Amino acid sequence: MAEIIGKNTIKLESVDSTNNYTSKLLADNKLNEGTVVLAGYQNAGRGQINNSWESEPGKNLLMSVLLYPDFLPVQHQFLLSKVVALGVRDLLACFVDEVKIKWPNDIYVGDKKIAGILIENSIMGYTIGSAIAGIGVNINQKSFLSNAPNPVSLFQLTGGFFNLDELFGMLCETIELWYGLLRSNKVDIVNEAYINALYRLGVESFYSDNDGEYLGVITGVNSIGQLLIRASNGKNKNYHFKEVAFL
Ligand code: BTN
Numbered sequence: 135m136a137e138i139i140g141k142n143t144i145k146l147e148s149v150d151s152t153n154n155y156t157s158k159l160l161a162d163n164k165l166n167e168g169t170v171v172l173a174g175y176q177n178a179g180r181g182q183i184n185n186s187w188e189s190e191p192g193k194n195l196l197m198s199v200l201l202y203p204d205f206l207p208v209q210h211q212f213l214l215s216k217v218v219a220l221g222v223r224d225l226l227a228c229f230v231d232e233v234k235i236k237w238p239n240d241i242y243v244g245d246k247k248i249a250g251i252l253i254e255n256s257i258m259g260y261t262i263g264s265a266i267a268g269i270g271v272n273i274n275q276k277s278f279l280s281n282a283p284n285p286v287s288l289f290q291l292t293g294g295f296f297n298l299d300e301l302f303g304m305l306c307e308t309i310e311l312w313y314g315l316l317r318s319n320k321v322d323i324v325n326e327a328y329i330n331a332l333y334r335l336g337v338e339s340f341y342s343d344n345d346g347e348y349l350g351v352i353t354g355v356n357s358i359g360q361l362l363i364r365a366s367n368g369k370n371k372n373y374h375f376k377e378v379a380f381l
Contacts, residue, residue: 135303135306135307136168136303136306136307136309136310137310138167138168138310139168139170139194139199139306139307139309139310139313140168140170140199140225140302140303140306141166141168142165142166142168142170143169143170143171143172144159144169144170144171144172145172145173146171146172146173146174147173147174147175147207147267148173148174148175148176148177148191149171149173149175149176149177150176150177150178150323151176151178151179151180151268152171152172152173152176152179152196152197152198152268153180153198153252153254153268154178154180154268154269155171155173155198156169156171156198156200156255156266158201158264159171160264160266165200165356166200167200167201168199168200168201168310169199169200170197170198170199170200170306171197171198171200172195172196172197172302173196173197174191174192174196174267175189175190175191175192175196176189176196177197180252180268181250181252181270181283182250182252182375183376185282185283187250187252187270188278188279188280188285189270189272189275190275191200192298193272193273193274193275193287194270194271194272194273194274194275194287194298195269195270195271195273195298195301195302195305196269196270197268197269197302197305198266198267198268198269199218199267199269199306200264200265200266200267201214201259201264201265201266201267201268202263202264202265203262203265203313203316203317204258204261205260205317205367206262206265206316207260207261208257208260208261208262208332209357209358210357211255211262211296211359212238212355212357212358212359213316214253214255214262214265214267214316214323215238215239215251215253215320215359216239216312216324216327216328217309217312217313217315217316217324218239218251218267218269218309218312219235219238219239219241219251219328219331220254220312220324220328220331221305221308221309221310221311221312221313222241222251222269222271222308222309222328222347223224223235223241223331224250224306224308224312225271225301225304225305225308226243226248226249226271226288226313228285228304229288229291229292229296230243230288230291230292232244233248233331233333234307234332234333234334235328235331235332235333236332236333236334236380237332237333237352237355237361238359238361238375239253240283240333241271241379242333243286243291244284245284246284246285247283247284247286248272248285248286248287248288248291249265249269249271249283250269250270250283251266251267251268251269251270252267252268253266253267253268254266254268257328259311260298263270267304267309269305271285271288271301271305272285272286272287272288273287273288273296273298273301274287274289274295274298275287275289275290275291276290277290285309301337304360312324312327329354329355329357332352332354332355333355334352334380335352336351336352336353337351337352338350338351339351339352339368339380339381340381341363341378341379341380341381342378342379342381343371343373343377343379344376344377348364348366348367349365349366350363350364350365350366350371351363351366356372359375360373360374361373361374361378363378
């Protein structure tokens with residue numbers, strides 16, 4: 135069992151967004167590191183870049199984990215994204231093959247998205263004072279209304295239903311393991327695992343940026359979290375989030 139993450143879990147039937155709830159709670163209360171807000175339903179679940187996050191009531195994991203990574207310099211904040219993504223990847227890899235991390239932190243099985251992560255950091259001087267890691271994992275949902283992020287669930291992939299409490303416990307453990315490695319400064323292990331899990335690494339595929347569409351190969355991610363792609367014309371490109379689209 136996880137010792138820190140989920141030790142204090144606030145379970146809600148319904149909420150606007152677990153990230154919003156955690157942030158408001160934190161504004162008025164002292165909360166232990168590892169506090170989790172877990173919800174059965176969100177009526178305003180948030181995705182990256184103002185997208186919404188679709189989830190039927192009681193079918194999926196919707197949670198926010200509060201962390202105090204004050205040991206992490208701001209310029210290394212992408213490491214936090216990596217460890218949370220690796221934790222979610224490890225949970226799903228217990229049930230399905232070929233679980234990958236699509237840069238920066240979407241979790242994919244094949245070409246479909248099974249989980250999304252929205253991390254909201256509060257910077258304190260040169261470090262991250264607190265981080266709210268919002269995680270949505272599609273588990274028992276049979277179909278999705280929106281096709282936008284190519285959604286898929288564990289049910290759709292396996293034909294089986296899963297016990298959400300059990301999976302929640304497992305996810306707390308896998309995230310705690312990776313977060314613990316980061317806290318102990320085992321950065322090389324984290325970086326290597328992230329690269330090994332990266333969707334489309336070394337695979338020639340189409341991308342588009344401000345200059346148009348091109349064929350290229352993902353070669354890695356740099357220390358500030360930019361995606362590195364070598365275009366077929368030999369040019370090396372690096373991108374911040376949303377500067378490049380995967381076609
Ligand atoms: C993405 O767009 O990929 C990020 C999705 C993050 C969704 C989760 S669900 C729990 C938490 N609360 C939110 O409002 N969003 C995150």
